[in-house]
Amino acid sequence: MNYWIIAYIMGWVLNFEGAFLLLPAVTAFVYGEKEGFAFLICSLISFAAGGLIVLKKPSNKRFYAREGFVICSMTWIVISLVGAIPFVITGVLPNYIDALFEIVSGFTxxxxxxxxxxxPVPHCVLLWRSFSHWIGGMGVLVFILAVLPLFGGVDMHLMRAESPGPSVGKLVPNVKKTASYLYKIYLGMTVVQFVILLLSGMNLFDSICITFGTAGTGGFGIHNDSCLGYTMPQQTIIAVFMLLFGINFNVYFLLVRKKVKEIFNIEEVKWYLIIVFGAVTAIVLNWGRLDNLYYSIHHAFFSVASVITTTGYGTVDFNLWPMFSKFVLVMIMFIGACAGSTGGGMKVSRILIYVKTVKKEIEGMIHQKSIKVLKMDGKIVEHSVIRNANVYLVSYLMIMAVSLLIVALDNFDFETSFTAVAATFNNIGPGLGKVGPTGNFSEFSNLSKLVLTFDMLAGRLEIFPMLLLFSRATWSRK
Structure with a gap:
């Protein structure tokens, strides 16, 4: 284990967080809020600590996948530990565990x-919550790779550790250029949504915060009613962009490169849209009002877009929907968005791999002498990807089970406990019961909040980077 390279990159992470913390500090200055000093103090501390660490480059630049996974996990832990401090200093969340839960929920x-x-929450704190979504949406390390040259070809270990999905590749031969392309697309889509919301009549502050939350598929509202208070056209804009940010960013790269024909060969995107259409149709038929079909379709579409992309914005209390409609939402809660997007969940691509694997095994039982291969987008899926997906599923179920056992100690009803774990582990936000669209997680014990905080980090980082922290082999010097 190369500890020096880990410390060096952590130093740059602190420097970047120091820069990020300046935005809410400026916001506080604009609105005349004294709470801005909390962000300014944290920014200076981050710059000071980070600056000292990066003064000397490590002489040993050896860098392997193990270091990549550790750096990925430590990056998200460090930015969360620092990012939670302003909540405590401002008094918005005096309990540090609450503050940590809140900012991890933001970054993930x-x-x-x-x-x-x-x-009563100040504008600067509201902006920090929403901005944390945008920072975490594409990934902190991907951002660093886009603007900071590291050491030769080791960058791919960082991108592979942080990128969501069963596998990750380079859009172009150079990793730095790949990260740069991703952030240019991400920033471009963010600006487009922001401008459209402004043109729709939404005020400047709301447009910024809602855009940050949509782009990162995060869902922190800045009003108690989430998105209910906005006009239906504004809600439609938000819903459409939630779906767009839930699509694999390779699609937008192909669009920029004018390779439209290749987009139609991407199975994951086709099934992602089919699942959305099917879920909306099922909910409208079950819950919809025939006397106001537009109302039913609109809110069903918004809710499905919000849940499948794991954003979490709300326009209605789907906690009051019939059981079938709520079950549909729970199903797509687990499925999630596309790999390579800002959305969470298990990812549509993994679900496709599982379905195709079952189909292949069944056909193999019938035609035992035939040789079947698993394909996605016309290409053979490597055995390592299938194995990784299977191990992911086992790890996923184990963490779910353990988390449920611990959270159950709080003695809430099953619907609340189960969906609380599912909503945090899949990075969705709201669940059902006490954690529904009109509820929150404040009633859980500190122990449960720490478990759910771990679940959020594990869900965002695809489980393995977090589990590796608990392996003795990870920390050996060999």
Whole structure:
């Protein structure tokens, strides 16, 4: 284990977080809020600590996958530990565990909250919550790779550790250029949504915060009613962009490169849209009002877009829907968005791999002498990818089970406990019961909040980077 290279990159992570913390500090200055000093102090501390660490480059630049996974996990832990401090200093969340839960929920683009009333919360804190979604949406390390030259070909270990999905590749031969392309697309789509919301009549502050939350598929609202108070056209804009940010960014890269024909060969995107259409149709038929079909389709579409992309914005309390409609939402809650997007969940590509694997095994039982291969987008899926997906599923179920056992100690009803774990582990935000669209996570014990905080990090980082921290082999010097 090369500890010096890990410390060096952590130093740059602190420097970047120091820069990020300046935005809410400026916001506080604009609105005349004294709470801005909390962000300014944390920014200076981050710059000071980070600056000292990066003064000397490590002489040993050996860098392997093990270091990549550790750096990925430590990056998200460090930015969360520092990012939670302003909540405590400002008094918005005096309990540090609550503050940590809130900021991890922000960075992991989960959107679960322990704040019971947003009305007295200062603009700078609201912006920091929403901005944390945007920072975490594409990934902190991907951002660093886009702007900071590291050491030769080791960058790919970082991108592979942080990128969501069963596998990750380079859009172009150079990793730095790949990261740069991703952030240019991400930034471009963010600006487009922001401008459209402004043109729709939404005020400047709301447009910025809602865009940050949509782009990162995070879902922190800045009003107690989430997105209910916006006009239906504004809600439609938000829903459409939630779906767009839930699509694999390779699609937008192909669009920029004018390779439209290749897009139609991407199975994951086709099934992603089919699942959305099917879920909306099922909910409208079950819950919809025939006397106001537009109302039913609109809110069903918004809710499905919000849940499948794991954003978490709300326009209605789907906690009051019939059981079938709620079950549909729980199903797509687990499926999630596309790999290579800012969305969470298990990812549509993994579900496709599982379905195709079952189909292949069944056909193999019937035609035992035939040789079947698993294909995605016309290409053979490597055995390592299938094995990784299977191990992911086992790890996923084990963490779910253990988390449920611990959270159950709080003695809430099954619906609340189960969906609380599912909503945090899949980075969705709201669940059902006490953690539904009109509820929050404030009633859970500190132990449960720490478990759910771990679940948010594990869900965002695809489990393995977090589990590796608990392996003795990870920390050996060999």
């Amino acid at each position: 683009t989960t959107g679960s909250s322990v704040i019971t009333d947003l009305t």
